[in-house]
Amino acid sequence: xxxxxxxxxxxxTIGEMAEAGITQxxxxxxxxxxxxxxxxxxxxxxxSDSAELDWAAYELAGQHEAxxxxxxxxxxxxxxxxxxxxxxxxxxxxxxxxxxxxxAGQRTGAAPSGTAAExxxxxxxxxxxxxxxxxxxxxxxxxxxxxxxMISRHDIRRPRxxxxxxxxxxxxxxxxxxxxxxxxxxxxxxxxxxxxxxxxQRCTPCQQEFVQRGGLLASWDVPAAxxxxxxxxxxxxxxxx
Amino acid sequence: xxxxxxxxxxxxxxxxRLAMSSFPEFYRQYWPRLVRCLxxxxxxxxxxxxxxxxxxxxxxxxxxxxxxxxxxxxxxxKVAIRRVRRLEAQARERCLVPEDxxxxxxxxxxxxxxxxxxxxxxxxxxxxxxxxxxxxxxxVLHHLIGYTLAETGEILGMCEATAKTHLxxxxxxxxxxxxxxxxPAPPRPERGQPA
Numbered sequence: 001x002x003x004x005x006x007x008x009x010x011x012x013t014i015g016e017m018a019e020a021g022i023t024q025x026x027x028x029x030x031x032x033x034x035x036x037x038x039x040x041x042x043x044x045x046x047x048s049d050s051a052e053l054d055w056a057a058y059e060l061a062g063q064h065e066a067x068x069x070x071x072x073x074x075x076x077x078x079x080x081x082x083x084x085x086x087x088x089x090x091x092x093x094x095x096x097x098x099x100x101x102x103x104a105g106q107r108t109g110a111a112p113s114g115t116a117a118e119x120x121x122x123x124x125x126x127x128x129x130x131x132x133x134x135x136x137x138x139x140x141x142x143x144x145x146x147x148x149x150m151i152s153r154h155d156i157r158r159p160r161x162x163x164x165x166x167x168x169x170x171x172x173x174x175x176x177x178x179x180x181x182x183x184x185x186x187x188x189x190x191x192x193x194x195x196x197x198x199x200x201q202r203c204t205p206c207q208q209e210f211v212q213r214g215g216l217l218a219s220w221d222v223p224a225a226x227x228x229x230x231x232x233x234x235x236x237x238x239x240x241x
Numbered sequence: 242x243x244x245x246x247x248x249x250x251x252x253x254x255x256x257x258r259l260a261m262s263s264f265p266e267f268y269r270q271y272w273p274r275l276v277r278c279l280x281x282x283x284x285x286x287x288x289x290x291x292x293x294x295x296x297x298x299x300x301x302x303x304x305x306x307x308x309x310x311x312x313x314x315x316x317x318x319k320v321a322i323r324r325v326r327r328l329e330a331q332a333r334e335r336c337l338v339p340e341d342x343x344x345x346x347x348x349x350x351x352x353x354x355x356x357x358x359x360x361x362x363x364x365x366x367x368x369x370x371x372x373x374x375x376x377x378x379x380x381v382l383h384h385l386i387g388y389t390l391a392e393t394g395e396i397l398g399m400c401e402a403t404a405k406t407h408l409x410x411x412x413x414x415x416x417x418x419x420x421x422x423x424x425p426a427p428p429r430p431e432r433g434q435p436a
Contacts, residue, residue, distance in 0.1 A: 003416050007384040010362045014385050017273035017358075026268050029294060033301050041302055048299040051323050055398055084326035084374075086398035139373030139407055177335040204334040 054083045061091070070099040081131065090135035090143055096128035097150045104154060125154050130207055137202075179205040264304050268297060271314055273358075274386055275321055280359055281369045281381050283325050284332075284345070286352040292328070296321040318386065319396045322378060329374075345370065368418040369411075376411035379404050 001009075036044075061076035073095045080088035103121035128150060135143040181187050184206050187196050200206050275296065279289035296317060300307060307313040349367055353360035369377050375397070382393040383404075394404035 003412065003419060006362070006365050006419065007380075010358075010365055011385045011387065013358055013361070014277050015270070015273050019269075022269050022272055025272060025294070026265060029268070029297055029301065032294070032298060036298070036302075044295070044299040044302055047324070048296075048303065048320050051320050054323070058398060080398075082330070083323060084330055085323075086375075087403060088398075137373060139375035139377075139410065141410065180335075202333050204330075 050083070054080050054085045054088075058085055058088055061088075061095075065091075065095055070095050070102070074099065081134070084138070087135065087140060089131050089138060090140045090146075093128045093131035093135055093143060093146060096124050096131065097146065100124035100128060100150070100154060121154065125150060130210075133200075133207065177205055179203050179209070184209050264301055267300075267313070271317055272297065275317060277356070277358055278318065278381050278386060279321055279325060280352050280356070281366050281385070282322060282374070282377055284329065284348070284370065286348050286355075288325065288328060289352070292321055292324045296324065312392070315388070315392060315396050318382065322397070326374065364419065368415050371418060372411055372414055375399075376407045376414065379407040380411040380415070383408055 057076045058080040061073045061080065064070075064076060065073035074092060077088050077092035077095055080086075081092045100121050103117045103124065129147060132143040132147040132150070136147075179187070181190070181199065181203075184200075187199050187203075187206065191199065200210070272293065276289055276293040279293055280286055283289050283292070299320060300313070300317060307316060310316055345367070349359075349363055349370075352366070353363055359366060369380060372380070378397055379390075379393055382388045382396060383390060388396065390404045390408065391401045394401045397404065399407075
């Protein structure tokens with residue numbers, strides 16, 4: 001049986017269901033509708049309207065991006081990406097990537113000096129990497145190319161936010177929920193590469209731990225510096241999903 | 242189990258216009274499609290019926306407004322898929338997404354036990370579930386529900402060209418998965434159970 005034959009067979013009967021089952025469900029729906037409070041109705045209305053708001057945020061982000069306001073674009077793409085809208089995660093990664101380039105342009109020399117611009121550049125690159133990974137796991141395979149390209153542009157003596165000899169932050173030390181499998185180290189120890197990769201794609205606490213450890217750029221030797229404060233840009237990009 | 246066949250309109254657009262005569266008719270037309278679409282998308286089958294019913298509740302609440310829409314059915318799939326993705330994102334956030342094949346096969350077994358359609362297309366559903374989510378959405382909306390690529394893109398918040406790219410990737414991957422039998426085959430349900 002070819003793929004098209006399988007799809008056609010499934011499509012031909014997807015609308016068929018026993019009338020009794022549908023009627024029963026419809027009665028349950030009517031009962032639930034009758035029993036709804038004003039609060040329930042408001043909640044359902046808000047949830048369904050949020051689909052339109054996500055799209056509006058995405059459109060607004062595109063306008064800010066076209067106008068060159070990358071911070072505002074990231075803020076609005078972040079809202080859309082938090083709801084997993086279309087290619088918002090990929091576009092957010094691209095905008096953060098381009099914004100990191102602007103900070104890179106402010107560098108005064110090749111050697112890392114731990115300036116605020118360098119730290120902000122690192123933070124943006126790490127956030128962009130996170131969203132590229134998110135986009136890749138959603139099916140945007142081109143995100144890998146963008147990620148490679150971004151790393152190649154930012155990997156020369158880049159600052160990191162933690163001195164090399166400092167202990168890595170403990171698993172589960174990230175804000176919010178903890179990984180049920182004990183964090184990055186535990187997953188890597190207990191699983192093979194394929195299993196660890198599959199877990200990482202699905203586990204936001206592990207992704208956050210990865211970013212907190214300095215992300216892809218953690219191994220570079222840079223002066224110790226405090227982590228950058230959370231500004232509007234980072235807040236938007238780090239919106240919980 | 243015998244399934245009562247509903248007359249099939251020739252296109253989704255025609256089906257939508259016919260179904261707009263009343264909410265019960267709309268429900269009869271789209272409940273099976275919606276819940277089965279969600280079964281192919283959700284990692285947890287228990288979510289499918291709940292999300293489909295919640296989406297229908299939202300639809301009945303704004304029925305008068307939906308009557309003014311050109312494609313109220315598209316709104317239905319848009320809202321339902323967004324609910325699934327939001328729940329999945331929350332599950333990822335809490336590291337609650339099952340990763341092993343046994344859990345996936347077990348969940349498909351549950352889906353098959355409550356719906357004959359799922360049982361009859363188990364290998365296809367398992368393969369679609371293994372796709373990245375954008376690819377899974379595009380292939381189901383286009384090939385199973387019958388939307389054009391432009392309509393599919395509109396539902397998913399992407400342009401037609403992007404939808405086409407995802408469709409090609411999904412088809413390529415499905416060819417490999419179904420031909421090479423990479424998809425875990427869960428036990429088929431007993432016949433004769435209600436859909």
